[in-house]
Amino acid sequence: MAGARQPAGLAALGREACNVTREADQSFVATNASRRTNHASYSAFDCLLFFFLFNVALQPLVEPDFGWHLRTGLDLLNNGWRLPGADPYSHTMPDWPWVEHAWLTDGLIGLLYQGFGGIGPLAVIMFFAAAVTGAFFAAAWLAQAGRTYRLLAVAGSLWVALPFLGARTQLVTLLGVAVVLRLWSRYRAGRLSHLWAIPPLLWLWANLHGGFTAGLFILSLILFVSALMRLCCDRWPVLAGRLDEAPPTWPALGHLALVLLLAAGATLLNPYGWRLYGEIYASLNDRFMLEALQEWQPVSLQGRAGVTYVGYLVALGVAVGLFYRRVEPLRWTLLAFFLVQSLLHWRNVLFFLLLATPLWVELLAEAARRISALIPDVQRQKQVLLGLTVVAAVGMAWEGPSHLQRVAQSGLAPEEFFRGTEYPIEAVQWIRTHRDQLGTRLYNDYRVGGFLLWWLPGEKIFIDGRMPAWRFGNRWIFYDYAAVTTWEPLELRVLDKYGVDWAIVAVGTPLNQMLAKQLEWRKVYLDSKVSIFVKRQE
Template identity: 30%
Template sequence: MGESPISVRAALESARFPLPTGTADLPAGVARDSAEANRLANFLRTVFSFPAMLGAFLVAAVFVVGRGFNVDPDVWWHTKAGQIILSTRHWPTTDPFSFTAGGQPWIDCEWLGDILFAPVARWAGLQGLDALLIILGSAIMVALYAYATLRAKDSKAGFVASAVLLVLTSASFSLRPQMLGYLFLILTLIILERFRQGKVRSLWFLPPLFLVWVNAHGSWIIGLGVVFVYWASGLLEFRLGGLEAKRWTPQDRRSLSMAFLLSLCAIPITPYGPQIAAYPFEVAFKMPIGVGNVSEWQSMPFNLPGGKLFLGLILAFLVLQVIYRFTWRLEELALFLFGTMMACLHLRFLLLFVPFSTPILATILARWVPPYSRSKDRYLLNAVLMLAVTVGIVRFFPSRAELEKGVSENFPVRAVEYMHEHSVRGPIFNTYNFGTYLLWSDYKVFIDGRSDIYERVGAFSDYLFIDRLKPGALGVLQSYGVRACLLQRDEPLATMLAALPGWQKVYADNLSVLFVKRNSAASSDAQPGQVAPGQKK
C-alpha cells in the first residue's frame, strides 16, 4: 500500500477543503488511504484548533510565571523524604530529620508526591524541578480552562475567565504535592460536570482518582465534600428566585451514590492504612499554633494587590448578579460561597476559590463573547503560533546557573557550604524557613516546614518563644544543648547573639549569619568573623 499523497499542510487546511468521505466506489487500497487521510486531518484539526491554541497561550503564561522558580521551602523536605522512601523501600513512621522530634511518630501523608520529586531532582536537578513545576502549573490551568469551557460551552469565554484567574492562581504555584491536589480537584469537577451533562460513565474515574489523591495530598477531603455537595443538591427540585435545584433521576442518584461510596472505600488504601485519613482533621482541629503562625494559614491580605483583585472579583460578581439576575445552580452557589469563605479565612485556600468561581465567570462572559466557529478556524496560523510558544519555552528556559542563583538568594546555600567545610556540628538552632534546606544538606534541624510534628512535641512553641525573645529565651535555647545557630541576618535573635560574649559570629552574608558557642565543640576549625566576599561583618 502506497503512502497517502495528502500532506500535513493539506490536512491542516482540510477544514476549508473537506476530503471526500464516500469510499464505496474506490479501490480498497485507495479507500484505506483516504480514510487514513481523513483521520489524520481530523487529528490535526483538533491539535491545531483555535481552542488548543488558547490552551498553549495559558501554558506560555504559566511558563512566564514559573520560569523564575520561586522555590517553596518545603520542596527540600518533600524531595528528601522521597529519596528516603525510594532508597529504603519503606515509608517512614518516625521523624528522620530533626533532633527536637527525632524518633517521634510521623507519617509522610504526601509520600506519592514526594517520590515524584525525588527522581526528578536526582536526574535533572533544579532545572528538572522547575520543569516539573511548570508542567504541573500548566496542567492545572489547562484543566481549569477545559472545565470553564465545558460549563460555558464557549472556549473563548473559558479562556478569558481562566486568564483572569491565572493572576490569583499563579501566586499559589509552588512545587509541593498540593499542586497534585489542586489538579485532582479540578478533574473531579470536570467528571461531575460531565456526569450532569449525561455522561454517566465518567463517574467511574472517581474511585481510582481518590485512591491516588489520598496518597498525594490531604485535599482529598475537599474533593469528597464536592462530590457530596453534588449528590445532596440533586435530592430536591425547586426554584427560589435566582437559585434552582434539579432532582437526580433514580438511576443517576444510584450511580453517584455508588461512585461516592467506592471513592470513600479508597481512602484507607495507603501504606499507613486509615491513619492518613485523620491528617486533615488533625491540622484543622489540633494544630492551633501552626495555623496561627504559618504565613499560608493567615487570612486574606486585602491590602496587597492579590487581595485587592480577589475582593474586586467578589464585588464584580455581586454587581453583575444585581444587574443581570443570573440563575445559580444550588451546588455551584454552595461551592462558590465555600471557596470564598475559605480564601478569606486562609490564604492557602485561594486555589479553592479559583476552580469554584472560574466556570461561573466563564458562563457570565459567554453572554458577550462570540462563540468559537470551527468554519472560521485558521489551522496553519494556529500551528505556527503554538510552535512559537514551544520554541520560546525551550529558548528561554532558565539555565542551571540562573536557578542556583535564585536558590542562593533565598536559602543559606553558602552558609551551609561553610558549615560543611569547617565541620560545624550541632545541635543547631535554625530559622524556620532555613530548616528544610538544612535537612536537605543532611543536618539535623531544630524545626522545618512540617509544623504539625513540632507542635505535637512542643518544639514549635519553644521555637516561637526563642524567636520572639521572650523572657527566658536563652534558657530555653540552652535546654536543647544548642551549640550553633543559623539565622537570618537581620532577625532579632541574631542581633542579640552578636552582642553576647558567649557566642561568636563565624560566617555572614546578605541573607544569613552563623553563630557558634564559644569554648564548645560546635566547630573543629571554624574561624570567627569570616564573611562572604564583599559582605560586611
C-alpha cells in the same frame, strides 16, 4: 469500553439514573442551547493568552516546603520506596511517628529531579506548571463557550492566583478537585461509567496529597444539595421548571452515595491507614498553628495579594449582576462555601478561583455577545479585537523575558539562582567546606528548614514546614520556636532544651541580635542574609 457488559440490575439503575439528565441535556455548569453565546475563537489572541498563562504557571523553586518534599522523595528512591517510621530529618523530634500525606508526590518529584539529571529541577517546575494549568483548563472546559473565553478565564484566574503558585504539593489537590467536578459533569450528562472512576481517583489522590478530603467533602456536598433539590421538586413540582440545574433522580442519588462510600473506603488503602485521617484532623485543629501560619490567616488588604483578590471578587460580583440570571442551587452552594473559606484562609483562595473559572467563561461569552450586538459591523469587531491583541502583545513585551529567565536559571543553575534570593545558599557553600568547625545540633529559622534539607543532605535540622502541629511530651517544637524568636524577652533556654550548639540565623532578627550579645556564642560567618553562630565549649 464499547460492548462491555454490566449486571442487569446495575444497567437498569444506570438507565433510570440517566433519563432525567439526558432530557435536561446539561452538565453541572452547562448552559442550554438558548443560552449559548459566541463560540468563535481568535487564533492570534489565543496564542498570546497561551503564552501569558504558561508564563504565569511556570514559577521558580522558591516554595519554602519544596526542599523537604524533594529530600523525602530522593530518600524514598534510595531506600526502595520504604517510608520511615519516625522523623528522619530533625534532631528535635526524631521519635515523632511521621505521617507524610504527600509521599507519592514526593516520590514523583524525586524521580523527575534525579531522572532528568542536570535539568531535573526544570522538570519539577514543568510538573507543577502542568498540574495547575491542567486543573484550570479542566474547570474552564466545563463551560459551554468558545476557546478564547476559556483561555481568558484561565489566564485571569492564574494571574490572581500568582502569589499561591509554585512548587506546592497543594496543586495536586487542585487538579483532583477539577477532575472530580469533570467526572460529575459527565455523569450529569448521562455518562454513567464516568462516576465509577471516582473511587480509584480518590485512592490515588489519598496517596498523592492529604487534600483528598476536599474531594470527599465536595462529593458529599453535591449529594446533600442534590437530595435537597430533589425533595423540594417532588414536594413542589413547579420548582423543577424554574431550575437551570435539573435535580438528579433518586436512583441517581443512590448511585452517587454508593460511589462516595466506595471512594471513602478506597482512601484507607494508603501506607498509614486510619492514621492518615488522624494526622489531617490533628493539623486542622491545632489552633496555635492556624493562628501563626500565614496561609491559614484571613484575607487582608495589607498586601498586593489581598488587594488583587478583593478586586477580583468585586469584578466577579459586577459581572454576575450584569450577565447572570440563572437558578443553580448546587453551583451557588459550592461557590458560596468556598468563597467563605477563601476569605477565612489564604490557603483556600485557589479553590474558589478554580470553581469560579467556568462561571467566568460563561460571563465573558455573554459579555462578548452583548458587545457584538452593540457593534454589529463585523469589520469593526475585527478592528477592536486587533487592538486588544496589540495592547496585550505590547504589555507582554514591556514585561520582558526576565521572569522566564529566572525560571530557567532556577531549573538549570539553581545554586546561582538562589544567590539572588533570600535563601542562604552562600552560607550553605561555606558550611560544606567548614563543617568540622561547627556543632552537631543545629538551630535554623522555620522558613529555611526545607531548603537546608535539600542542600545539606544528612544534616539534622531544628524545624521545618512539616512540624507546626507536632507535640510530644514537653516538646512542642513550633511553640518553642515561637518562644525563641518572637517572645519578649526571647526564651533562649529553648536552645539549651534541645542541646543546640550551632545556629543559622537571619540577619536583623531579634534572635540574631541576642546571640551576638551572648558571651557563650561566637559568630563564625556573616553575609547579607544570615549569621552562623557556634556555642563556645565549656
